[in-house]
Amino acid sequence: MKIDIHNHILPKEWPDLKQRYGYQGWVQLHHNCKGEAIMMKDDKVFRVIQDTCWDPEVRIRDMDRTGVTVQALSTVPVMFSYWAKAQDTLDLCHILNDDLAATVQKHPKRFVGFGTLPMQAPDLAVQEMHRCVKELGFPGVQIGSHINDWDLNAPELYPFYAVSS
Secondary structure, three states: OOEEEEEEOOOOOOOOHHHHHOOOOOEEEEEEEOOEEEEEEOOEEEEEEEHHHOOHHHHHHHHHHHOOOEEEEEOOHHHHOOOOOHHHHHHHHHHHHHHHHHHHHHOOOOEEEEEEOOOOOHHHHHHHHHHHHHHOOOOEEEOOOEEOOEEOOOHHHHHHHHHHO
16 A cells, blocks of 8 residues: 655635635636646736646546555645634635545545644634544644744644644
8 A cells, every 4th residue: 555645635616715805815726728727826826736636536547647545635735824814714724624525535545634724723723623523534634834923832822732632
């Protein structure tokens, strides 16, 4: 068995986040041709991605070609959105985590999901972590290497760590 432990996935589509939340800074995905999309941030190209980033069937074909049995999936780190209003990030986490859960549920022998959390609000992060584990069935979550100005040893994060350990 060959397990690939570091892979990122996005929904194929999500709502216009600037319109949904009322301010800029959000990443949007624009499909420009078959098998490719552009991640845009405030009308600037952030990254061009391939369909393996949103299409599990294409991803599985690629896994089969390279001999990978299982992939651990998590969101693209730019989607963490720790800079945003906490409730908006929580809403985005629901969008991302629900899509990831649907992918894992459709292909449980091929994918394991790790959720994303609104870490700028540790109380909301705990709430979403519980949902990820208890409702969505994820074995864990992925967090960034820092949360805005906080390093991972910031006292503000201790309540999250206490619950997550």
